[in-house]
Amino acid sequence: MRLIVLASGSSGNVALVESGGRAVLLDAGISAREALRRAQDAGAGDARIEAILLTHEHIDHIRGARVLARRLGVPVIGTSGTLRAGARYLEDVPERITIARDDGFRVAGMHVRPFATMHDAGAPCGFTFESARGRRVGIATDTGVITHEIIGALEGCHAIGLESNHDERMLEDGPYPYFLKRRIAGDLGHLSNTAAAHALSGLAWKGLSRVFALHLSEQNNTPGRAIAALGAVLGSRAELTAVARYETAGCVL
Ligand SMILES: [Zn+2]
Numbered sequence: 001m002r003l004i005v006l007a008s009g010s011s012g013n014v015a016l017v018e019s020g021g022r023a024v025l026l027d028a029g030i031s032a033r034e035a036l037r038r039a040q041d042a043g044a045g046d047a048r049i050e051a052i053l054l055t056h057e058h059i060d061h062i063r064g065a066r067v068l069a070r071r072l073g074v075p076v077i078g079t080s081g082t083l084r085a086g087a088r089y090l091e092d093v094p095e096r097i098t099i100a101r102d103d104g105f106r107v108a109g110m111h112v113r114p115f116a117t118m119h120d121a122g123a124p125c126g127f128t129f130e131s132a133r134g135r136r137v138g139i140a141t142d143t144g145v146i147t148h149e150i151i152g153a154l155e156g157c158h159a160i161g162l163e164s165n166h167d168e169r170m171l172e173d174g175p176y177p178y179f180l181k182r183r184i185a186g187d188l189g190h191l192s193n194t195a196a197a198h199a200l201s202g203l204a205w206k207g208l209s210r211v212f213a214l215h216l217s218e219q220n221n222t223p224g225r226a227i228a229a230l231g232a233v234l235g236s237r238a239e240l241t242a243v244a245r246y247e248t249a250g251c252v253l
């Protein structure tokens, strides 16, 4: 099983999850051309992408969905809230498949389980992916707070992609207007380094081997700060990577 983060942050989010040569794209927030080029460069050019899963309808997650779905000839999968709110980005896609946030489903040979995230979108969610061999990946971004449900989903994952959006101090002292600072720091906004670290400290499971800090703010965070915060709780338990805006990163499980 492989997880490759192809783009992460407010300028665009895409990840590829592959198992046995079959893959899904998680979000499509950069152009189709750029996403496919990055997948190729990351060594996943031969993976057969079978679907695009959406966490929510914000532009940094859905921008490339229409062209990608049409070019690959694959369905777009999301909650009814996401598909409805993002409808204008999904015109003429081959198929739209509606999922419920509390129902697992199978795609590309993997068992996928959605879980609700706390964000100012229609019906946002994160996902865990389990391979036929029982390897598990969990991705949780764009959530203002961590809930018991999110912790429950991440518990048992071998690799986790977790939002580590901002350093609270940098956000507070930074140039954003007050309303935007409140939105980001709010319960339906984005997760701080401190909150992400706290979430990781709540995981009892010993099988976690890889953590990717995702959706880092360019203005209000640095990879170094995210690493410092999350690394302080992870120690040597798992290898940690903070994925900066123009980088890709991945792991094989
Ligand atoms: Zn969002």
Ligand SMILES: [Zn+2]
Pocket (backbone or CB within 6 Å): 009, 010, 013, 058, 060, 061, 142, 215
């Ligand atoms: Zn986002």
